[in-house]
Amino acid sequence: MRGGRWRDEEKRRWSARGHRHRPRGRRRPGHRPERSEQEEPQTSVNADPSSSGNPSSSSLTQNSVVPELPGFYYDPEKNRYFRLLPGHNNCNPLTKESIQQKAMESTRLRLLEEEEKQNKKTTRAGLNSSMLLQKRQLGLLSSTSYCRMVHELKVNCMQRRKIEIHSPDSSVAGTNNFKIIVADVACERIFTVNDVEHGGCKYGIINLSGLGKESLTVEMYDNLYFTNRKVNSVCWASLTHPDSHVLLCLMGIAETPGCASLLPASLFSSTNPGDRPGMLCSFKISTAWSCAWCLNPQADNCFSTGLTRRVLVTNVVTGHRQTFGTSSDVLAQQFATQTPMLYNGCRSGEIFSIDVRQRNRKGQSWKAIRLFHDSAVTSIRLLEAEHYLMAADMAGKIKLWDLRTAKCVKQYQGHHNEYAILPLHVNEEEGLLTAVGQDCYTRIWSLQDARLLRTIPSPHPASKDAIPSVVFSSRLGGRRGVPGLLMAVKQDLYHFSYN
Template structure:
């Protein structure tokens, strides 16, 4: 009939999925996964490309024979070549109790100063975290097996920040910042490393120091001789500096959340990166006050600062933010002198890893890619895809060391993602890379 509109309704059967699979998010996810699989295929086929045009092993060796490059430039070229030839190998984690290994995802890993052990934090399925120590000493002996210590530390809180410290008057220790649950406060705890390798549960030592705090975002340990027993905790609108031996605490009021911290070693000065984008320093020898006078240095990013790293001469500072920008600041001129492009971040607290001996900067982005830059000229040397599909809960945690596994170890990258540990070593059978001995003896005769 004319003038009559018929409304037709179709019955939806049980189990029918009425969602549209072609959303912007799903299309972007498919594109990212396709790119990741392509890069993984190239990695497996050893399709390594030089990070710079004209850089290859034959040219580097020829220039060395002619005595053209300086020892520093030659060493940088060696590391660039070796970084591009690192191949991924999965490690087997041995533990006396198989039930405590391989069932929970790695959240973060952190190596000690000798790179002989890593401290691990794993998310537990029913909530909370478990912490343990993995021995890496076997990596220097051409083995792909590492050993987890017997004891684990379980907590029903989330671990937000970790730093490994060494006290003169105490044993090697581990500082944890734990987030509170429900209506309870969080806490900052200082644990002895011996807690994790004592097989007799009855003889386990207790915490060296523990106190309740509001939500903590960061922590750091002071290695300056004038304050070598002090550690800091970055909170919401506060910075706490505590003496681990006496328990005395200084509280500095700030106007933002301290998401990143690091102490200088030449002076007891604490650098803080804030959610507001501000970077400032506090000299902990000065009296406490709540005014702006406590800040002896101030720098600014356009987004929340997630990592601060002082270089060894302490005249330069690297900082990363939630806009994915990595900047190198000259602390004498209070000026940004370099930017490292390619990092991806939108809302996560992601660390930077600086290795000045090799001249490398490493960071994992929120897109789950691990990127390595030349520290000297900010050139992106390599982009490593994650071995697992992209997800917000599978961002890899990495450690790069010049002697992974101990004093006899070789440079390499350790990657923890999901329930696995992966090892990227300078040792390789790739004929297009320099032999391993060239990296070990990379300084030409004077």
């Protein structure tokens, strides 16, 4: 009896002393102490659902208290560490890249499922069609604001439908990956560039008039052209009438120099070589990163190409050229329409304008406006009044610059880019900004307040050769066309139509 009471009394003493006085024993191999409630991982909330698969937002040290061990990764679902294999010669190697891709693909599939279930909500509380109509009838909304808010509401309800492409050449439709699609001003046609499996590109024109029908089919023009060179840049050109031609910049290979080709749009729709009206010309030129056509009458019939450390402005009719030396490669260009000014975005992050009428081009004195990004500028877009300029860079920053004060007035958050040259699409009438990120998500913002309205996942798994190319318009197919987003990815063409 005494022995039993003594042992009970000793147990109470050990319990009262606490953990620090407990005798330490050897841990079992693989044993981990349990975390307390205060040590639970603290995850961050991001407005963009696709960011959960972003490597920058998936770091263990940023979003949790679990330490990062070299050569290991922590699986929160299984609550344990796993070894990362160093090479790719092993069977099913486990690397950080594969882990990140798996997380991104899981997020994409979840978002696609939500899209199909139409589990989409407007970004503004209480925004609905009846409320907008009531405010408009009471005079609380101007016609411009009402139109902008209706488009914002419709963008959140767009539904994806696959488009059937009718082509005279069955070897093109559905077999080659889309690389670029560019719509003309009226959005009646799109110029398409497709990568060919064994190298080179095929290009042609698709008529969008069939989008207004329930069959949802589009017709590719009869003539398709092939080149064994890479197409770096494309824009529509108005030489004889609006969007009468297409300007192509082809990269040089081996002993073949690069060139800029001006092709009449009628070239793609005519089956008889004798029925191909319009000017067809080609200019030998070193590799061009960008191109732009001038619509200002003071620099009539001129186009520009952005080259390595210089800008070349060429008159199509006379062949006269002007060269402007720069300190960096010119990756993006656009002409103003109200003045003969050419805006350029450089790899160095500089944005500058050129008055193409001037003759003195010594030094840097010819640069009229100079703005600066922290990374390479990949796209620039002038707004209609030409007081503002939108620019995107390789750091994923999208900024709206006031050209009168040379200051950034708005930033549009959520865009993802690391090294790709990706375009911006500005639709002022609808009040929308659209951009596709290197993560293959299409994002739409409100121009007015920079609010992210919609993040659209790609129908295909994300990869370098599957970045979608898009066109947005309220008149796809012409004046009586349908509103929505046109997306080309892999071999498929999709229409995101208003509900």
